[in-house]
Amino acid sequence: MLSRTFDWLATTLRLLGLTAALWVVACGPTCAQVSDDIVRLGLLLDMSGPYSNQTGEGSVVAARMAIEDFGETVLGKPVDLLVADHLNKSDLASSLAREWIDTRHLDAILDVNGTAPSLAVQDIVRSRNRIAIFASPAGNSDRRPNGS
Helix, strand or coil, rough: CHHHHHHEEEEEEEHHHHHHHHHHHHCCHHHCCHHHHHHHEEEEEECCCHHHHHHHHHHHHHHHHHHHCCCCCCCCCCEEEEECCCCCHHHHHHHHHHHHHHCCCCCEEEEECHHHHHHHHHHHHHHHCEEEEECCCCCCCCCHHHHH
């Protein structure tokens, strides 16, 4: 029973997070930065490792539901959802983030989890002036030399 309640709560929180991200893209200062008239959101998840129960397939379903609830458009532009498994590896997470932003014109990365992947993605999005929302990183960046 507790497990089912936790799953419902986690899914609800992810759905609220995606809704907030869509709102930020729609109303925030990044409106001018929406790439090529398509709002591209990326879920960079642990779909097969230790965090897959927290942010795996449930996050994908919640994101699709949130996009559907928004009418599949933001500011009259279609919303495209990219999904990938970072396998809890920081090098893979940063490589995917870099590829999505540079070649697929991604506007925001959502739901990155795990300390190493989150910190790697944080550096990429900061350098490229994009949005990242971290749902459940296991740590923080207080001890990093640059304080990022």
